[in-house]
Amino acid sequence: MNQLASIRIFAKVAEYLNFAEAAKQLGISNSVVTRSVATLEEHLGVRLVNRTTRRVSLTVTGQLYWERCIELLRQLDDMDECIASAVEQPTGSLRIAASSLYATTDLPDVLAAYRAQEPRMSFDLTVFDNMSDVAASEFDVCFSAERHLRDSSLVCRPLAQTRDVIVASPDYLARRPAPSTPGELASHDVLVASDAPSRYWEFRDAHGTQRVVVRPILNIQSPQVVKRAVQAGLGIARLSRSFVQNELANGSLRALLGDVTLCGDERTVWLLYFGQPHMAVALRSFVDFVVERYRLKPLESKARSDVRVGPAQHQSSNTELLWGEIL
Structure with missing residues (x-):
């Protein structure tokens, strides 16, 4: 019955x-x-x-x-x-996981802009240094900045690209002259974040490609700790440009070896979430907002022109995503 x-x-x-x-x-x-x-x-x-x-x-x-x-x-x-009202207007809390690289750069602006549009939304944020530190069951949506995205059962949408830069502090450079060629890095104190290539760094110029063996005096998982150590004058590090753009702008860090190309320097900022036939309205609203925000974000000019530009389409969305770049 x-x-x-x-x-x-x-x-x-x-x-x-x-x-x-x-x-x-x-x-x-x-x-x-x-x-x-x-x-x-x-x-x-x-x-x-x-x-x-x-x-x-x-x-x-x-x-x-x-x-x-x-x-x-x-x-x-x-x-x-x-339920009908909730379907029409996003409400509730989103569980967001974000890499420390993204959480300390773009994420606060994204959350502030989205909540201005949807004031009934709140966020439960988890920040990680390594993607393996967070389980897929622990978030609704995830922002990850990866050199190579691991195999995933999640929907993976590329939002933007950032490039690595080699940096040091003025205090360090006052004690140790800045390297003028990649080979001179061998005589410097090098700090490495664990997601960076730790055995060697590869450079390219008009004369060809050169590999420089890296023997770090500090190897740690957290890029935040590496950045702080560089600022303290401990040594030279390779970090995402978006992660140190404020320090480069105010002079507390300086970019090195700008006349050669650092190979393998690209990272992609990914938006990851579970693909579901009936996605919760709050999650769908947030995903569409983020994708549209990056699609409309103007590209800044760079001397290098090898940034890939192409469309990426999600199976359940009419929003077209363009590859962009965070500088």
Whole structure:
């Protein structure tokens, strides 16, 4: 027995005190109405409706039951309206995971802009240094800045690219002259974030490609710690340009070896989430907002012109994504 359906049918009979009119209002046959009420009475073990050839009336128990049915059906209608409202307007909390590289650069601006548009949204943020530190079950959406995206069962949408730069502090360079060629790095103190190529750095110029063996005095997982160590004058490091752009602008860090090309310097900022046939409106709204924000973000000029530009299309979205670049 579908008890909820039987309750709705009984409530309509009780409202009109007429089986035929209840069937008409519900768009079902008289026999279905009669059978449903009888089945409900059998389930409850009581008579709810008095039936005669002339009239239909509720028993005392039937009247009490109808009043409770009205309250129940009103609550169900309120629940339906609540869900309908949530479908139309994003609300609730999103679990966001983000690499420390992205969390300390673009993410705060993205969250501020999205919440200005959707003030009913809130965020539960997890920041990680290595993608293996966070499980897919722990987030709704993830921002990852990777050189090479690992195999993933998630939907992976590229948002932008950033390039690495070799940096040192003025204090360090005051003690140790800046390297003028890649080969001179061998005589310098080098700091390495664990996601960087740790055995060698490769450079390219008009004369060809050169590999420089790197023997770091500090190797640590966190790029934030590496940046702080560089600022303290501990040594030279290879970091994402977007991660140190403020320090480069204010002079607390200086870029080195700008006349040669650092190979393998590209990272891609990825947006990852579970692809679902019926995605929650809050998640769909946030994903579309982020993709559109990066699609409209103007590209800044660079001396190098080897940045790839091409469309990426998601199977359930009409939003076209362009490769951009964070400088």
